[in-house]
Amino acid sequence: MVGHDPVSTRVGNTLYEMVGPQLTERFREEAGGETMPGDTILVEGLRGLPSNAVFFLNLSPWDDDQEGGAVQVKLMFYSSLHHDTVFPMSSLLNELNSDLFQVLRLGINTILTSCEERGFGSVALPVLGAGIALRFPDSLVAKVLREEVHKFEQNRNSRTPMLINIVIHPNDEDSCEVFKSAQEAFQLRGFTKDVHQPYGVSTSKRIVLLGKTGSGKSNLANTIFGEKLFTTNDSPNSGTSTCQAETKSVNGRSITLIDTPGFFDTREGEEDLKPEIVSCITECSPGPHAFLIVLKVDKFTEHEQAVITKICQYFSKDALKYAVIVFTHGDQLPKGKKIEDFVNQNKKLSDLVESCGGRCHVIDNRYWNNKVQNNYRSNQFQVEELLNTVDKMVMENNGGYYVNQVFEAVEKEIQKEEDLIRQSAGNMPVEEVRKQAKSTVSNRFLINLAGTTTGVLLGAFCGVRAMVGLVITALQNSPVAMNFLKKIPALGGAAAAAVAGGGEVAVVAAGAAAGVTLAAAGGVWGGVIGRDAAEGAETLSEAVDMAANAVYNKGKKIVRF
Template sequence: MNQTLDNNQDRDSDTLRGLLIQIHYSLLVPNSRKIIILGKTGAGKSSLANTIFGETKFQINNFTDCKMHCSQAETKSVNGRSITLIDTPGLFDTGGFQDDMKPEIVRCFTECAPGPHAFLIVLKVGKFTELEEAVITKICKCFSEEALKYSVIVFTHGDQLPEGMKIEEYVDQSDGLSDLVKKCGGRCHVVDNKYWKKQQQDEYRSNRFQVEELLNSIDKIMMGHNGGYYTNKKLREVERDIQKEEERIRQSSGNMSQEEIRQQAKSNVFKKKVDKSSRTWNKCLVCFTVMAGLVVVSAVLINSKSVKAVKEALFKESAPALATVLKEQITETAVNLSPPPCEIAEVVEEAIAPVKTIQKTFEVVWNKLHALYESLYNP
């Protein structure tokens, strides 16, 4: 009888412990979860978002031009949780120019400000190549490596997973994948957006099972950070801008709800930042052209050494290397000019960003200027 009483007390203790954990969890972790889905074009980001929601809310694009694919945010209740998914275009593809993506980066930041509760990094079941590694590097550069502590690796194309193998076993076969998953706290899951839609005999190879496991991993991330979200300086700046815009709208609006004010504020901030980015781009483009022209003209008047250095950097080296050469040559020749240009270093630094994009276009201008130099300096 005493043993039965002890067993009942143990069960009551377990029940009470479970109830306390639930209360603690509900206090720490908000019901709303904001999640960014990241990965290169074609990895299955939009399909994953639809799989999580259990319906088609995100447009699936079969083309690879990421500029035609706009960021999208949708909210739905999934398994008792309010989930906001932010689907992104191929922001981190290795084939595109970063400047072409700026509006989408701005949109991503305005949608998730002040920060997401989790990141889903989407990879295909397949070989983990240098291209995938480059995508991870770009993600860390954009958000910082700290973001991996809030991340889950989600593999798509689960039908390619060998029969009877779990995704953790698959990850262990690759040192690169194993290292990445470790940085993400060991969190990885697998779905199949085509074949695992219906209930399978093997529970593991079921999207329903995998989605629930994925959401549990996100819950654990939030618990580990006391219900907080990832943020950084850029996201905090965007959030401050949104809040200022909210206050401005609130003072002038009529009967707009808080949700409507928030959406309008995000839209306004997005437009302002894209417009500012566009003006900065044009300023840098003009600045670079003027600086490069100054080097060529100065070289014509002084010596041909500068011409050779800039030409080698322009066609053989990276954009930062070209900017460095420009700075050195401009500084060297500036002392011979009257009046000398001011704030050379600051101006050249501002010009670094667009250098890579306009190198091919500038080659034509260079050839024209160099032909002029040859006719004047070495006829």
């Protein structure tokens, strides 16, 4: 704000339009009197705002006009800093403007510190002072902002993440260019150690759709986007067979939807899913902002119960913090009922939704395509409600995305590959560089994990700690891991076995009743052997053959067939 006036800037006026006179009333209550440059006033509890609080920072205008109230205010402030000192007017203004920047630095630091002390998970800073009211130089504001944010990050003691956004008006092209250059300099100087969004990663919200074949994942994706971008098939053999990702703007949000095959099918032949699980991990790297677990509004037979059991088996509690249950075939919902009523009729389903923070929505891809707003049985209404839930969930997760060691390892490899591509490809577009890097890393990881079971990969993807650790172990193949794996046969006599049949070779975990430990041990045992054997492979099929033969031969020495 300019001086002590909370509605003296475009941002202040916009806030006033949103909440009305309560803005100035609450401001006067909190200020208690006049404020000086550098003072901050925190106003909380403004009804009608999507944020918890607003900070008002008192600044004096930056200009070289030697007449008018702006300079008078600045001179009053300057005289409080330099008593009885005489300067030529030009020198005085230069010194004064320098002091104003120190005030800006102090204000930014005060705001960030206050946010941390109050436990705020995020803060949005406009380009402070660079508007038409205060006229601070864009380049200097960018410098101050990035330096103060970096200083705050370096000095803070809390390990709790806090998301700091710099908000630029879409028409402010000058500030956009300045901050784009500043961000590049920020990264080149090594300030991106803990920055939320890695270089080259899209700022879209990455949303993964999960469910069994025929649940309506692809149709749901098309409904969200409002056009048919994902392949659907109504034949008896319907179902997504490969991982597909598309990006589009929806109601002012940039959304990337990642459609997947039936990861939670209870059918046999799950080995076919391994390439798609790996592809999904790389496609949504560095991690998804949300999982949409897709189910049908339908009677719950043993098959549906088995799917829910499998979801609960593979998802960790951490991953469920990022999950929303979405029901399709909403026309099956009895009239007058909401989806929460349907959920409460089944204990296991109710428990699953509760594990996801109570987040559930319903869509009908065929009959709810009307344009009536605020109608529960309208896809337009339900899509907006769903995206609002995702927005709220992301905020509750401190603006972050879901990540575990597997995603971290994949992202690290993707960034390494991006560096190599940029060195050799010159001015290739950022999007193309990342696309090529993802493809290369996906193939490499698939070869390394050729001997790992599908269940272990899926568990690692969904955050089961044991599975995550075992996949990382298989990838790294460290001496410590090998010493651990040598003890695996003692876990149950037949921790893992290589079974040949029908021309196929697969790694399976023996003794299913022994639970996750033996299953995971068998998977990683095969994974490490397979990785070692397939290291020199040039193609996926060659890697699979080499890994399978190695696991089979090792298995014969441990287990009696």
